[in-house]
Amino acid sequence: MKTSGLFKGVAAAILISWAGTAGAFTMTPTPGIAEGLPPTSERAPVDPLVTNMTEIGRTTGKQGGELRTLVGRTKDARLINVWGYARLVGYTEDLELRPDILKDVQVEEGRIFTLTLRRGHKWSDGHPFTSEDFRFWFEDVLTNDALNPWGMPSFLLVDGQPPRFEVIDEITVRYTWDKPNPLFLPELAKSRPPFIYRPAHYLKQFHENYGDPQVIEDMTATYKVRSWAPLFNKLDDMYNARNSELPSLQPWVLTEEGDDRRIVFTRNPYFHRFDSEGQQLPYINRVVMTVADGKLIPAKTQAGESDLQARNLSFSDISVLKRGEASEGYKTNLWLSTKGSQVALLPNLAVKDPVWRKLNQDVRFRHALSLGIDRNMINKVLYFGLAHPSNDTVLEMSPLYKDDYAKDWAAFDPEKANALLDEIGLVERRNDGTRLLPDGRPLEIIIESSGESRAQDDAIELVAETWKELGIRAFLKPSQRDTIRNRAMSGDLVMAVWSGFENGVPTADMPPVDYAPTRGDFLSWAPWGDYYETDGQSGEKPDWAPANRLMELYDAWLASSTKEERAQIWHEMLQIHADETIHIGLVNQVRQPVVVKGLSNVPETGIYGWDPGSHFGIHRMDAFFFTEQD
Amino acid sequence: MLYYTVRRLLTMIPTLLVISLLTFFIIELPEGDYISNQIAVLKSSGESASVAKLEFLRQEFALDRPFFERFAIWVGLWPGPHGFDGLLQGNWGWSFEYDKPVYEVVGPTLPLTIVLNAATILFVYLVSFPIGIYSATRQYSWGDYGFTFLGYVGLATPNFLLGLVLMYLANAWFDLSIGGLMDPEYIGEPWSVDKALSVLSHLIVPTIVIGTSGTAAMIRRLRANLLDELHKQYVTTARAKGMKERALLVKYPLRMALNPFIADIGNLIPSLVSGSVIVSVVLNLPTVGPVLLNALQSQDQFLAAFILLFVSVLTLVGMLVSDLLLAVLDPRIRLGGGSRS
């Protein structure tokens, strides 16, 4: 078997960390699970995922307890599947990809993926989890026209070609492409992954090809849908945690308790992870999410009503959270946000207005804007000086980090900025000192924001202050996400304020999607992204050299097969961003408060991010436990 | 009486129709709709697959039709994609945001909404009646001025701020959980004495906050009505009979001054709902208010339209009930135009 360089490492790691411990291992009964379930050893896979807590810097915990946490919307119930972070393959805390639900992944030539399941692994209802569940998804769901009339998702397509899917045996399946598909495994490790397997035994009863028509008809009536397909779509959602009957592989599963305001999850008695003492994970028995208005969550947290809270808490809440620590007995840990920049200005390089387009595409203009921002002042005013003034780029903890990426053109230098603006030819000024555009309009930039983050709006106010010295007037126009996206797509948007790159801690193996015009919702170049996404059917072709270069590099990454190759591509892309200042980042590494009440194994510092990170996911929320239990 | 009731009910029909049209129109005023916004979101996240799903929804809910057709389909006066299937047929619509039938979203919030509003009405009446009577009988006294002043201060304080401060104080002093209508552990649990107590204690702050804004107006009106009545001749007549002032006040002028209040029960409902939206948001109350607010903001049109319509119907029913009540209580209306003996 020929294994690619990358996955040799993965396979080796598995051997070291898990294969060795399996021998000296006795499973203990799990307290607090439903009556009448088989003993632990019969519930667990033959070869469970065993974690030695001390080896990963944690302590072995105790099972039990109920964790209270607060969410802003009923929809947020899905977070349980993010935090639980049981994936076919997932990132470790060091952002390494490891098999998790899978026992093993073998990759050949970057294009043949053989997935091996754990023997005896069971769904949360006790039914075996086998290759049939993969087959069911691929053959009866994905390629069923009624269920999925819109074809394959892009991570399954290489040059427009779908994979060949084979069932090797009961626990082995294989996906084969003609060319490498480096997107495949990272996609499976996402916080919102594509669930390429479904509980076939449960879902078949609603499937036209398998189910009893009478049952299906009754169900469609109950759910007030028109045919089996919408019914199936409704019931098979593995992410949103809406159907308490849907079997799951995640550490906690939805119960029928509670209602829209209080969502209760209980431990999955068939979960595949164990600690080295033989205790089945997760340690915590129940998770209760209470829905509260987002604005109230800091207050409620401060009143000690949450045991683990990061959602809806922001930097500005830290002062009030710190205040309640002593009386309510919680601790406010400060993690680091993994965004490339907490606040970034995004000039629209594809703006329709020709004057603005010329200006926004002029690198001197973007440099001048960047040099005209006093990042230290912003850091002091908004973040007590605790954040890092930086461009929008990868963070220090990323293996791809270089100082230049963060510092180029990021110092406050109004003189140089003024000189650059003069050099462009923006020398005419209105009597109040505002520069004039070539066509005589004043240089007034309307910066549109989603209106959701006060810090962003505040930052713009501070930016506008120093820009005023350059003869540039900036106006903030709070708007709405959807409106801004539409305006970016239509080319009406001149500049937006947004958060920076979602993934500020990439490794070379993570796709550099954010860094090239690959998607229609990137405000810097929405039409170009749309062009790429739709294969030229809509949007417009990039007319700007650096963008074209970034696209080439991205395509090269997709076709790459070695880590070194990928790292090189990454560096070139980051360098282009640093040179061109495509995003004008302000600060990054902003602290994210994480309130912890009575829990152990929650890291004091850590990264807090969506992808990669899954919030608590990569920090192994299943290993959190209540220090004192009654 | 029966005839009158039936006639009143019949006149409600065109009113309701206009209200529903107006509501539907207003809901649709903002640009775009829920589905197109969702499409924008999904498109941006590269899930073109889901886009097609939404396009399907758009047809499913007839959002691609012209305004009046959409309206008629919603009401059930016009066949939609599935024939006649609107409000009239008992289909209250679909919430896109919750992906549930509207009644499943609204239903659970209604009992608490009603409890809250009833508590507020009770509060308003309990507070404003004694004070109004006191103010009217001791016009221009210090007490009169004092209560008037207090009432106006209640009216003048923005509800959300008052709610915020009281909520904080309730937590700091009485260790009441922040926001909500009960302590979190009772949510979704079966009813028990403890749960009821928890609900009661959580009702205090919102009741006061919503109530204060209405109390001042109520006091002033009761006072004005009562003052009017106190100068009527029949009061002098009663006095000339040698009645005690208090007994007289209760039997005659107060009884008369009450009529406008009974007539106003219907009008109270929309203002209470208005008042409770913000307070419910601030205090995180699981009433219909925040649902409405969310629905309006996310353009979840059927949900928003239904709630608005529901409140309007409630108001109309309230008006009807207060009219009927008035007819029962006021012989002039009950027997008006009756034969002269």
Next chain:
Amino acid sequence: MTLLSLERLTVDFDTAEGRVRAVDDVSFRVPMNRSVALVGESGSGKTVISQAIMGLLPSRARISSGRILLHDPLNPQVDIDIARLDPAGAQMRNLRGNRIAMIFQEPMTSLSPLHTIGDQIGEAAQLHQGVSAAEARELTRTMLSLVQFPDPSRGVDAYPFELSGGLRQRAMIAMALICKPALLVADEPTTALDVTIQAETLKLIREVQQELSMSLLMITHDFGVVANMADEVVVIYHGKIMEKGSAQALFSDPRHPYLKALLNAVPSFGMEAGQRLVPIRPINANIASFLKDRPQHRAEKTPVLLRMSNVTKRFGSRKGGLLSAQPKLFTALDQVSLEVRRGECLGVVGESGSGKTTAALAMLRTFPVDEGHITFDKGDGPVDIASFDRAQMLDYRRRAQLIFQDPFSSLNPRMTVNDILMEPLTIHGIGTYPERQKRARELMDLVGLNPRFLRRYPHSFSGGQRQRIGIARALALNPEFILCDEPTSALDVSVQAQILNLLQDLKNELGLTYLFVSHNLAVVDYIADRIAVMCRGRVVEIGPTHAVVTTPIHPYTKALLSAVPEPRLDALLDFEHLDAMRASEPHLWPDPFRLEQGDVPELVEIAPDHLVCAPGRNAKQTIQSLVERAS
């Protein structure tokens, strides 16, 4: 024996302008079982005295000095000084409604609309005699039969608005008398009632007074009522007593100029032609100067100025009852035919609801009529006023003007007198601004008001002055036809005389034609050339004033005439023969006058120009025999 005596009573009011003395050093007594009338114009302080006796003075008023001594026959040892009692105290409450009771002027507003009259009547008994609710109800029923309530058992559960004015006043009387008080204070108890009902009510009060042997303090401005009711009379003016004594003495030998003047100002039947009333304060109207530029109306050509022929008007009451499906139709005018002759004054009399005002308003085209025609003849032939176009209508508005009943609401309080008088000229675009101003001054002269007052606002004038302004306004456009809708019914007798004289003079000097609507037969008798009597929307009798007053044929006219109390002791009401109930019910009239629902109210000429409504068969003969028998 004296029941109540007022000794040097003085009452002051605190007003924004300072202290005002409402009652000034008043002393009089009310003997036991006798009736004392307290007579005076509005504002004379008579009501304040009654309030002081009842302990019901408004908060702004206080008794500055004097005593009100009550010598209660049930408790003869002590005389209670009411002036010293706390008005809200138990002692005063115990007297009020128990030993002293009061009936008020307005029976509608004096009763709570939300409670049954039984509840309201029995209340005093429950309060003062400690009877149970059931006993009170029984007592109430007895009282209602005492006041001759038609069906006492049902009456107990009736609401005030279900009753007619007369019955309401009976209920009030029953309420006042339920505790058998020693003193009944009656504050203008009949002013708001029609004459026939008034007579009935007076009769009733007299009877119960006898039955219960109580004293009566009657407050009134009507000398007719005084003459019929009082043993003793106290005349009060501006809070001071002008004259007091026995009724006999005062009527036969009035000494004070004020009393003399009052008595001379009251119109009465049998005044000689050309005899004028003598107002207390005569006005100096300068009519001569006004005559100069007055256009001459061609009175000689066509004798009939306006004619109503078979006019019917129905009003639907807007509020259908809760229980009744159909809105009720009320026939306000039922085939009314009338003619107004050029230069005459046609008086229209009738009780409230008889349709007299409706007829006047129909003539002005205030609303369209349902049947019949109204024609107006400005000298070139009769024209139906319903056919007038905008210009013709404007012309008609200049020729026909209205003088309103209520001098207080007929003048816009927000316009100066000057504006009010110039308004008609402005509307019709007559003259320049200075000319209009000159006209306004002339009009003021005409009605005897000082032109200096032009800058004032209406609220500064007394009722009489306002009515004169109203008249001046009506005359501004030089009309030839004026409809007077009860122009004096809201005024005191002394002022009434002023106005009647003024109208009389204006008519004579300016050659005006009047339609004079009134419920007061004596007033109509004084001013009208012909009288039309209306009842329930029909004209029942019409003829020359003298003929109608001296030889009334129709039973209704007779009843009306016999119910008018005259301010003379030698022409008292014949209480024995009163029958108001029958008199105003057309279906109870004897043949040939009886009118059933739907009958055509046919008029029969019984003497030249004297017609009477008699639809019955052989009406003419029957009536002839009636007339002959009468004469």
Next chain:
Amino acid sequence: MSRHLPPSDREPDHYVNPEPFDPTATEKLTPEQERFYQASQWKIMWWKFRRHKLAVWSGVVLILFYLCVPFAEIIAPYTPNERNNDYLYAPPQTLHLFHDGQFIGPFVYGFTSEVDLETLRWVYKEDPDQVQPLRFFCSGSTYRFWGLWEMDFRLVCAAEGGSMFLAGTDRLGRDQLSGLIYGARLSLTVGIVGIVISMFLGILLGGLAGYFGGIIDSMIQRLIEIMRALPELPLWMALSAALPVTWSPVWIYFGLTIILGLLDWPGLARAVRSKLLSLREEEYARAAVMMGARPRRIIFKHLLPGFTSHLIASASLSIPAMILGETALSFLNLGLRRPSVSWGVLLNEAQNISVVTIYPWLMAPVIPIIIVVLAFNFLGDGLRDAADPYK
């Protein structure tokens, strides 16, 4: 004599008042009465209103507040969006008059600030040696007066190099007091403009209904009923959500006032209608009809003057609702936004519990709101009592 009763124990005396009798004496007027009788309704209303002390004081307070509207730039010590990096979340400075027992005039002590990294808060210490007397009639930062003229004149400013945050600063170091003064400009006019719109609609529709009656009346009545059946706030929300986000602050402001006005008219229309119905029945109105006046003249010359005073009174009573409405909309992020400054925008900062616990001075805008709403209510009460001068 004794017609029906036994004779009394003695016949009454026949008393005649001996004083001279002049029946015309009562018609003499004092000069005050004459003045009163010649006074127009507005004058009498003013005399009546003047007696209502609380209302008069409320009027004075409102005038003072409204002075901020045209002269905000001059009165405020700073411009509203002017930031001070060294004074973030600064608590209010106390105004002193005496230093070490010596009278200095109004001054504040200087401030020093540092971050407490443990609690992540700014900590301010007053420096008793740093006496910073306020300057009066001084120059501060420049502003454009009414957006037209560049000026820097101010009524009062901080000492040179000093600070003057009498109501504290917000998270960006903007002076609260100046914000309040500038905020008055929008907050106080929102109600007025709104009320003008609603009065226009109310008078028009109420007038039509009241004067013409019939079908028009019942249609407008229905409409009013419908409007009243709809809850106000959700309607505001829906309508403001319909305001295009691309509108400039000025347009948003007008949009808001129009929305506030559009939804407020039914109450006024009802008042106008019922007043008109009753006035129409007054005999002086009928008199005008009898004189041949056209409807327009009757409405404007005879009826309207009769209830303008009532309208003004009820208008002044509905302004507070609009002011509160604006804050409510700002709270929901549907109203005005920075850089526009209104009290609602300022209060928007006071949305979370940290303000209540840590930065209570950010709740300061509630004070002028309460004062103004109170004042309008008292003023309205006074106006209403005085509205009917002939009662």
